[in-house]
Amino acid sequence: MATSIDETILLTGFMGSGKTMIGEALAKKLNKPFADIDKIIEEKEGMPIKDIFKKEGEAAFRAKEKAEITNYLTEASAGNAVVSVGGGSFLQKEIRNICMKNATVVFLHISWSAWLERLDMLVETRPVLHGRTISEIRTLYDDRQAIYDQHHYRVTVDGLDPEEASDKIISAFQDKSI
Template sequence: MKRIVKECTIIQSQEVPIREKNIVLIGFMGVGKTTIGQLVAKKLYRDFIDIDEEINQSFDLPTTEIFRLHGEAEFRRVERETIVHHCAHSRLKVIALGGGAYMQEEVRRVCLDHCIVFLIDLSWDSWKDRLPLILDSRPVLQNKTLEEIEELFLTRKAAYSLHNSRVDADQLEPEKTAEEIVQSIKTVWDIYQPHHG
């Protein structure tokens, strides 16, 4: 528990009790949002939604082909609409965003207004080792030097600082990170909406 720091107050609404709010995972590409999101969903008996997967299905194309054929701006438009749809109009889901999605103001607002937002945080040193695993499938990383990627990593940190909780995933297996998130979520539920009787 000592790793987790709560940054933003969770917005409480009349319509969706906190125990039913969607849980949204944010963070830089490759930190493990998709992998860990699936594990968190399983542990909480929830459906998992990967926003990139939803976008790929709607285009019937992988992300690299969407960028190549339709351009990044069109990808971002569909990404924003997909996130608004799922975050504002569903409940009891675990949702993994793509790393760039949270750069859009509307995405940050809908996530923080309707969901519990978890940052999966990784140091640059740990992240660098992941690069070979993701390079080919992330169009944003193409034709960039390591210095340029580090600059992007640092620039995006400011947006990611808007979250409800974070977990430091350095040196943690996905299973362990997922368990930390689940424990933190259960603590939040008990604080905001304790069971009676």
Template sequence: MKIVLTGYMGSGKSVVGKALAARLGLPFLDLDDQIEKELGMDIPEIFKEKGEIFFRKKEHEFLREILRSKEAFVLSTGGGTPCYSGNMDLLLATTAQIFYLQLSVFSLTNRLLAEKHHRPLISHLQHADLQEFIGKHLFERRPFYSRAHHTIHCDGRSVDEVVLEITKKLI
């Protein structure tokens, strides 16, 4: 079984993915971590030195490679992964279960304010601008995220509650 978690940055894909993988006894993979490991640079460095187009190309290559595996896993994608290079079509063609972890603009803004210096797309934004940026991005990305097999509403829910809902949908 290949389980893929999608959603906007800060939606909890990595935290939920690790907990879900542990509960199911499956390996956990984080696409951004794989990219960083293979390229020997962190994501902000890649964006700064190579640019977003280079990053998106590598993201697609690594996603394709991971999905070729015959092994079962839980995969956390980057927030933009489903929206570029035909990645959502690739995921739908090769993955048993795709989950969109959905949060409101308000919740995402609050989560991302504390960690924005680690996020190249938002590191320069102040609170009001960040909220507007997230709202615009969610509007643009919704057609991609909504193609997931399942949407999990995560506002006000703990990691354990989200993991429990996902596991119930796998049965």
């Protein structure tokens, strides 16, 4: 599917919704650079996100996340890229506002039941899941849905592979229907 979308597209959504994989597929289809803010932070810090959480705490990570998103979207002139941000980044209102102003935000919605199918592969790499019960994780999921309400497009990704999800995003831009 060849198309031209001349704006920065920012993908947000709950952890494990596929932001990185879908972002990579979308960037390839649109011939745009792809930036994963979590990976940028890991490269700069020389350690995985889970280790940053362990060594420095969530507040320190969130500060790094805010700085990188702000830099990428405003100072680095992302201009015409596909960007994915961590599932918790939108907890900060200032980040949501920066993203909404400097990019077209696409919320990748995944239902609770579809997300649960991915839980086993997510727990190890997602520090906010460590030590939580299913009930606590469900509360986290439900609470975070409200923070994703600020977006330009909402795309449900249940049952879609990254190629199908990226096609759905492109279609949304072409017909402005989502």
